[in-house]
Amino acid sequence: MLFNSYSFIFVFLPIVFVSVFFLGSRSHRLAAGGLGIASLSFYAVWDVRFLLLLLGSIAFNYGSGYWISIFLNNKNSDGAKKILIFSIVANLILLGYFKYTNFFIKSVNSILTTHLSILDIALPLGISFFTFTQIAFLVDAARGKAREFSIVNYILFVTYFPHLVAGPVLHHKQMMPQFAAEKTYRLNPEHIAIGLNIFVFGLAKKVLVADSLAQYSTPIFDAVRDGNTLMFFEAWIGALAYTLQLYFDFSGYSDMAIGLSLIFNIKLPLNFDSPYKAKNVIDFWRRWHMTLSAFLRDYLYISLGGNRHGSFRRYLNLMLTMLLGGLWHGAGWTFIVWGALHGAYLMINHGWRGLKKRWRWTEGGRWAGLSSAAITFLAVVFAWVFFRADTVSGAISIIQSMAGLNGVALPTEWASKLLPLSQQLPFLSFEFSSLTPISGVFGKSALFTIAVGLLIVWTLPNVCQSLRQYRPSWEDAAGIQTPSGNEMPILLRWKMTPVYSAFIGILFFVCLLELSRKSSEFLYFQF
Numbered sequence: 001m002l003f004n005s006y007s008f009i010f011v012f013l014p015i016v017f018v019s020v021f022f023l024g025s026r027s028h029r030l031a032a033g034g035l036g037i038a039s040l041s042f043y044a045v046w047d048v049r050f051l052l053l054l055l056g057s058i059a060f061n062y063g064s065g066y067w068i069s070i071f072l073n074n075k076n077s078d079g080a081k082k083i084l085i086f087s088i089v090a091n092l093i094l095l096g097y098f099k100y101t102n103f104f105i106k107s108v109n110s111i112l113t114t115h116l117s118i119l120d121i122a123l124p125l126g127i128s129f130f131t132f133t134q135i136a137f138l139v140d141a142a143r144g145k146a147r148e149f150s151i152v153n154y155i156l157f158v159t160y161f162p163h164l165v166a167g168p169v170l171h172h173k174q175m176m177p178q179f180a181a182e183k184t185y186r187l188n189p190e191h192i193a194i195g196l197n198i199f200v201f202g203l204a205k206k207v208l209v210a211d212s213l214a215q216y217s218t219p220i221f222d223a224v225r226d227g228n229t230l231m232f233f234e235a236w237i238g239a240l241a242y243t244l245q246l247y248f249d250f251s252g253y254s255d256m257a258i259g260l261s262l263i264f265n266i267k268l269p270l271n272f273d274s275p276y277k278a279k280n281v282i283d284f285w286r287r288w289h290m291t292l293s294a295f296l297r298d299y300l301y302i303s304l305g306g307n308r309h310g311s312f313r314r315y316l317n318l319m320l321t322m323l324l325g326g327l328w329h330g331a332g333w334t335f336i337v338w339g340a341l342h343g344a345y346l347m348i349n350h351g352w353r354g355l356k357k358r359w360r361w362t363e364g365g366r367w368a369g370l371s372s373a374a375i376t377f378l379a380v381v382f383a384w385v386f387f388r389a390d391t392v393s394g395a396i397s398i399i400q401s402m403a404g405l406n407g408v409a410l411p412t413e414w415a416s417k418l419l420p421l422s423q424q425l426p427f428l429s430f431e432f433s434s435l436t437p438i439s440g441v442f443g444k445s446a447l448f449t450i451a452v453g454l455l456i457v458w459t460l461p462n463v464c465q466s467l468r469q470y471r472p473s474w475e476d477a478a479g480i481q482t483p484s485g486n487e488m489p490i491l492l493r494w495k496m497t498p499v500y501s502a503f504i505g506i507l508f509f510v511c512l513l514e515l516s517r518k519s520s521e522f523l524y525f526q527f
Helices: 006-024 028-046 048-073 077-112 127-142 151-159 172-180 189-225 232-263 281-287 290-301 310-329 333-359 366-388 392-402 412-418 440-459 474-478 498-517
Strands: 408-411 430-433
Touching (some): 006 498, 028 048, 048 127, 127 172, 189 392, 189 440, 189 498, 232 408, 232 440, 281 290, 281 333, 281 366, 290 310, 310 333, 333 366, 333 392
Parallel strands (some): 408 430
């Protein structure tokens, strides 16, 4: 069941909403249990076979966390550590079996020219997210940070349907107090109104923007997969379209999750904070998939030693963290290369900062900031090509095309305007054709959609930023400063007025019309 489907919007969500608040008027524990059952039902709709796997994972990790706390209460830190290590290894084995077994077999076959059979293994939806969420819980329990062990609230913590299949990655301290609070299960008209606004904005990102961009990125990457060679404009249209598609698709899901959760008076953490406005790669990872970035930093990078053992170990830890982060996203060499690229970016960024500090360079002005942001964006686009391509060789082919090494096709009508220069262009791998990707309806539509997408991400505030005065996210409620800051121009602040509500109503209606034509899964469902 997709968030962007009629069955979810008009059947599942209303039934759950009425049921939870009806139960909440009698008992908040009943309401929490009802919300947990609804979340398990939401997951079962995808594939009921994996419901038992999810419940088994919950039972195992809840029991492990409980025993860790008992050992800590008895001053037995060694026992707690052994259970922690055993539990984390068990979680990683489960994740590795479903997600990486066939990747390992294919790699062995490729390297050793063996013929091991590929196993028929289906990837359980959301396994990466609920596994990482529970690993974080186990570590927090071992650190004495997870102290509340209500089984009902824990089930809800893991299965809570707005986040279950595509994040954000949650922490025990963020959610358990909210699930335990009686006021969570009482109607709050302001939260309902704001939550619906955020949900509609997220739905529009997915349906109107991301799915529109998919019609340009998918055919181009599929053409490379099928053995075709792109030219300059085709490659750039494909790369930029996917760069924007992924952003609007995943940030749209995250907005919808925050909006849905707020309807139930529960505030989820932010996952996106205008990442394409980042001025460097360090800033990018503070803004992109923020809960995963925090998890990798707190539970992997710092555990590896962080920056506590000199520059070499720091750079090694950065690279290892990003390599594993890439592998988390998918079982393929393209994801490993993507992670390695971002590891290299972070190493260069930290090294550059160290040089500036040593040589006492001052920060540049406005143009320096714009140049830095442009370089960062291009580096991110370059890496996304590997993230999206089916093979490393396919990604390299696209990169070569983006560099103009496979030629540049220009519209025929430009030839007369470029005379006499056009006579020399064939020697520079230029050619004229009426079938170039920037000619005709397809090209103009692609360029227009990409331009609109870039205009949105570079000039407008993100949804939660424009609604910050209503404190819709966990960070807002906790008073935590986000990279984009808390200040907003008055004209860009969203207001709960009849005019703004009418706009939301029209936008929602337009989205519903688009849903009748197409309905696609979110990209991060495959991870």
